Amino acid sequence: MNAIEQWINETFSNVGVLSSIQVTFQMAVCSTAISALLGIPLGLLLEKHQFPGKRIVVRVNRTLMGVPPVVIGLLVYMLLMRRGPLGAFRWLFTIKGMVLAQTLIITPIICGMVYSYAVRTAPAIRNFAVTMGASPMQTNRLMLREMKNEIYFAILSGFGRSISEVGAVMLVGGNIKGNTRTMTTAISLLKSQGIFTEGVALGLILLLMAFLLQCLADFFRKEEISVEND
Amino acid sequence: MKKTRKILSLILGLLIIAAAAAGCGKKEELPAGPAEPAAVEMPEAPPAEPAAPVESEKPAEPEQTPAEEKGVLLMATTTSTDDTGLLDYLKPIFLADTGWDLQWDAVGTGEALKMGENGDVAVVLVHAKASEEEFIAGGYGVERFPVMYNDFIVAGPAQPIAHTDNIEAVFSRIIKEQLPFVSRGDDSGTDKKEKQIWKKLALDPAQDPEYVESGQGMGATLTMADEMKAYCLTDRGTYLKMKKDATVPLELEIVCEGDANLLNQYGVIAVNPDKYPDINNVGANDFIDWICSEKVQQLIGEFGVEEYGQALFVPNAGTDS
Numbered sequence: 001m002n003a004i005e006q007w008i009n010e011t012f013s014n015v016g017v018l019s020s021i022q023v024t025f026q027m028a029v030c031s032t033a034i035s036a037l038l039g040i041p042l043g044l045l046l047e048k049h050q051f052p053g054k055r056i057v058v059r060v061n062r063t064l065m066g067v068p069p070v071v072i073g074l075l076v077y078m079l080l081m082r083r084g085p086l087g088a089f090r091w092l093f094t095i096k097g098m099v100l101a102q103t104l105i106i107t108p109i110i111c112g113m114v115y116s117y118a119v120r121t122a123p124a125i126r127n128f129a130v131t132m133g134a135s136p137m138q139t140n141r142l143m144l145r146e147m148k149n150e151i152y153f154a155i156l157s158g159f160g161r162s163i164s165e166v167g168a169v170m171l172v173g174g175n176i177k178g179n180t181r182t183m184t185t186a187i188s189l190l191k192s193q194g195i196f197t198e199g200v201a202l203g204l205i206l207l208l209m210a211f212l213l214q215c216l217a218d219f220f221r222k223e224e225i226s227v228e229n230d
Numbered sequence: 231m232k233k234t235r236k237i238l239s240l241i242l243g244l245l246i247i248a249a250a251a252a253g254c255g256k257k258e259e260l261p262a263g264p265a266e267p268a269a270v271e272m273p274e275a276p277p278a279e280p281a282a283p284v285e286s287e288k289p290a291e292p293e294q295t296p297a298e299e300k301g302v303l304l305m306a307t308t309t310s311t312d313d314t315g316l317l318d319y320l321k322p323i324f325l326a327d328t329g330w331d332l333q334w335d336a337v338g339t340g341e342a343l344k345m346g347e348n349g350d351v352a353v354v355l356v357h358a359k360a361s362e363e364e365f366i367a368g369g370y371g372v373e374r375f376p377v378m379y380n381d382f383i384v385a386g387p388a389q390p391i392a393h394t395d396n397i398e399a400v401f402s403r404i405i406k407e408q409l410p411f412v413s414r415g416d417d418s419g420t421d422k423k424e425k426q427i428w429k430k431l432a433l434d435p436a437q438d439p440e441y442v443e444s445g446q447g448m449g450a451t452l453t454m455a456d457e458m459k460a461y462c463l464t465d466r467g468t469y470l471k472m473k474k475d476a477t478v479p480l481e482l483e484i485v486c487e488g489d490a491n492l493l494n495q496y497g498v499i500a501v502n503p504d505k506y507p508d509i510n511n512v513g514a515n516d517f518i519d520w521i522c523s524e525k526v527q528q529l530i531g532e533f534g535v536e537e538y539g540q541a542l543f544v545p546n547a548g549t550d551s
Contacts, residue, residue, distance in 0.1 A: 015445070082457050083478060092457055170446070174454050177415055177443035189445040192337060193417040194344025 012198050015186050016177040021205070024182040027095055027169070028162040031102035036155050039107045043114025043154075044143070047122050058115065064108035069101075073168030076101040080172065093174040098182075101168040106158040113154035117147055152221065156214070163210060297329030303513035305334040306345040307355040308419055309447045310380070311496075312336030314467035314542050319533055320526070328520055330513045338418030338447070346370055346499070349506035353514035355521075357496045358419040371499035375518055376551045378530050378543040379495045382423060384486035385452065385469055386461030395488040398431050400461075408438050410460035414451050415443025419494070424463040427491050456480045465494060467534070467542035474538065495551045496543075498522075522547035 008017050046057065078084050080092040080100075091097040125146050129139040144151070166184035173180035175189060183206045190199040311317050312334065321332050335345065339356040346354045347370045355377065356362060365371045384400050390407070391400055404411050413435070414421040428435050435441045440460070444451045448468040453476070455462040466487070473480045486492075498521060500514035520526055527545035534542035 081478065082459075093454065174450075175445040177445060179442065181445060185445065189416055192341050192445075192447075194341040194347075 011201065013190075013193075013195060015189055015198075016181055017183075017186060017202060019178045020181045020183050020186040020202075021209070023095065023180060024163055024184070024206070025209070027098050027102065027182065028159055030095075031099045031106060031162050032155060032159040034099065034103045035106035035110050035158050038103070039110030039154070039158070040114050040151060042107070043111040044118055044122075044140075046111070046115050047118035061108055061112045061115070065112045067105065067108070068167070069105050069165050070167030070171065072101055072104050073171035076104065076168065077171050092172065093176055093180055095173070095180060098169045098173045098180060101172045102162050102165065105165065105168060106161055109161060110154045110158045113157060114147075114151060117150040117154075118143075121147060121150075152217070156217070159213075160210065163206065297325075297327060299325075299331070300329040300513065301331065301510070303330040303332050303353065303510055303517060304351040305332060305353045305355060305517070306342035306351040307334050307336055308339050308342060308357060309336045309449070310357075310420070310465045310468055311355060313447075313449055314471055314534070316467075316530070316533055316543065320521075320529070323526070323529065324517070324520060328513075328516045330516060332517065338416050339422070340417040343370075346501045349501060349509055351501065352510040353498065353500050353517055355496060355498045356419060357494050358422050359495060359497065361419075361422070362497050362499060365499065370502055370505060372502050374497045374499050375522055375547065376549055377496045377498050377521055377547055378527075378545045379493055379551065380543045381466055381487065382420070382463055382492040382494055383466050383469060383484050384461055385455065385464050385480075385482040386485045387459050387481070388483045388485070391461070391485050393484065394486050397427060397486055397489040397491050400486045401427065401431055401433055404441075404461055405433050405435065405438050408440050410440040410458055411435065411438060411442070412451055412455040412458065412460045412462045413441065413443045414446065414448070416445050416447075418447075420448060420463065420465060423494065427463070430491065452480065452482065456482050461485065470534070470538045470540070470542065495546075 005018060046054070046061075076097065077092065079086050080089065080097050081087055082092070089096075091100065122143060125143050126139060129142055134142065164184065166182075166188055169175075169180070169182050170185050170188065173182065173185065175181050175185040181189075183202055187199045187202050190196070190202065307317070313336070317332070317334055317336075324330060324332050334355075335342075335351070337345070339358045339361060342351075342354050342356050343361055343365050345351050346365065347368070354365075354371070359374075362371070362374050366374055384397070386409075391403055391409070394400060403409070413424055442458075442460075444454050446454075448464055449472060451462055452464055452469065452472050454460075456478075459481075462482075469480075469482075469484070473482075498518050500511060500518060501509055503509055503511035521530075527547050530543050530545045531541055534540065
């Protein structure tokens with residue numbers, strides 16, 4: 001670890017690269033986890049229940065999937081600022097605030113993706129479960145197991161969005177060195193200093209880490225599948 | 231059901247076509263609108279109009295007929311010249327006087343000079359003398375001309391530091407009492423100035439745990455300082471404009487002003503045409519001559535007086551600054 005630290009300190013100018021890597025992953029993991037906990041049940045519930053205005057809700061959800069992060073950033077900023085409604089929490093320029101903004105960006109993505117998979121597959125699964133005489137709990141568990149790959153993919157998309165996002169975390173986090181600076185805002189700062197090569201290098205590190213993380217996730221997934229097959 | 235869907239998609243399609251047509255129509259209208267009456271009566275009428283007030287101001291100068299349009303002149307400059315609105319104020323006058331359409335990218339001094347080094351712009355207007363001289367020594371710029379200066383101030387909460395003209399007193403107190411301070415930390419002209427002052431006063435901001443770096447532009451950094459009730463070094467123009475125009479008004483007060491260490495000299499440099507032969511060097515030289523001319527220097531000195539009650543920039547072309 002020390003060798004890596006030394007290499008990073010030698011390669012990059014003084015923008016706090018090491019802590020920005022840590023902040024990026026801390027933020028991305030937290031916000032993806034919260035968004036998954038909210039988005040997956042919401043997506044499944046949305047598929048399961050019929051209610052008036054459901055089509056509108058689905059449409060709004062799809063619209064929110066493409067909401068510009070910088071708009072969410074601005075709204076969350078206004079919410080959290082000292083004279084804003086939630087100013088007393090003192091969450092502005094903290095990782096908590098960034099996670100809040102990211103959760104608002106990612107939850108609709110996960111929810112929307114889970115919903116559209118569920119619409120396609122859930123009715124068949126439900127029919128099957130009813131024929132087999134499964135209880136509602138068992139039906140739900142079966143559904144989750146059948147849609148595992150799709151849910152995994154939805155979470156992965158959310159995570160990808162989270163680490164690559166720059167507009168909202170810049171506004172809400174404030175890009176404070178060693179504190180709320182993420183890899184993407186560090187890249188944006190490096191660009192503003194005219195240090196393009198280091199920006200590209202940092203971008204490659206970001207991609208590499210996303211790749212490794214995916215390999216790790218795939219590894220665990222395969223293990224699970226092979227356990228199931230036994 | 232199918233029928234309604236068909237109708238709906240038809241309506242949607244029509245809407246898209248209508249929107250596209252409206253968009254195209256506007257584009258066509260824009261040049262056609264003003265040109266039509268002029269084309270019928272006299273073709274030279276429209277360009278004469280914008281130049282008219284300038285002409286009447288200075289009737290003595292012979293070459294005041296509106297210059298014919300020559301094209302675009304690209305400039306890299308610092309955020310302060312753009313944030314204060316100075317360039318928006320000068321642009322139409324420059325167009326009328328010389329025919330060049332000035333377009334700029336407002337970034338930090340470091341990036342502005344880098345854009346010059348890469349030949350992306352023809353001229354740079356920045357404020358960090360040492361870096362500017364380095365830029366010329368590296369063969370990227372032709373010659374540096376001083377244009378104007380403005381001054382930096384320290385903005386912050388009125389408590390506990392009272393208004394003063396002594397920067398040393400303010401900065402040493404910030405370190406001693408570990409008061410919050412937001413630095414830009416983006417290698418811009420303002421950031422360099424701040425680092426310079428710390429160094430000159432033999433103070434180390436790293437000793438203050440409440441000293442943070444925002445890595446953002448002046449406006450964003452001021453907003454952050456306001457939110458955090460922190461001190462920060464800013465140029466006066468951006469501070470005045472934010473104080474006046476921000477949706478959430480700044481609570482920050484001027485804590486320190488008038489110290490000799492707080493002056494901020496702007497220089498203009500044409501990018502070297504020997505390095506980049508296809509660069510718009512003619513336009514760059516026109517701009518330098520123009521902005522250093524007596525008339526424009528006077529305009530710069532008047533800028534902001536009406537709106538903010540004080541001039542934002544003090545012209546000083548031709549001096550040794």
